[in-house]
Amino acid sequence: MAKKEPTKKTPAAKPKKAAAKPKSTAKPSTMTAKKPVAGKKEPSQEEIRAKAHQIYLDRIAKGIHRDTDEDWHEAVKELKKKKK
Numbered sequence: 764m765a766k767k768e769p770t771k772k773t774p775a776a777k778p779k780k781a782a783a784k785p786k787s788t789a790k791p792s793t794m795t796a797k798k799p800v801a802g803k804k805e806p807s808q809e810e811i812r813a814k815a816h817q818i819y820l821d822r823i824a825k826g827i828h829r830d831t832d833e834d835w836h837e838a839v840k841e842l843k844k845k846k847k
Contacts, residue, residue, distance in 0.1 A: 806842035814838035 806814075815838035819831060 804843070804846035806839065806846065810842055811835065811838050814842055 815831070815834045818834040818837055818841075822829070822834065
């Protein structure tokens with residue numbers, strides 16, 4: 764029998780670097796919580812959420828059907844009026 768010659772090992776190929784992702788120029792979402800500006804009396808997201816939920820429950824109890832976005836806007840309006 765003939766002797767087998769050892770196989771030559773080839774160096775492992777280096778992984779290619781991924782192309783750099785372009786920086787996003789998109790504006791931040793309007794749903795993110797914003798920090799209140801000094802001197803302005805803005806309700807927090809949690810206050811708005813609680814008030815909108817209460818408006819929703821009151822509205823449903825009266826049998827009035829509308830979009831929940833309207834409840835949110837009404838809550839903001841009422842809370843801003845209350846904080847003045």
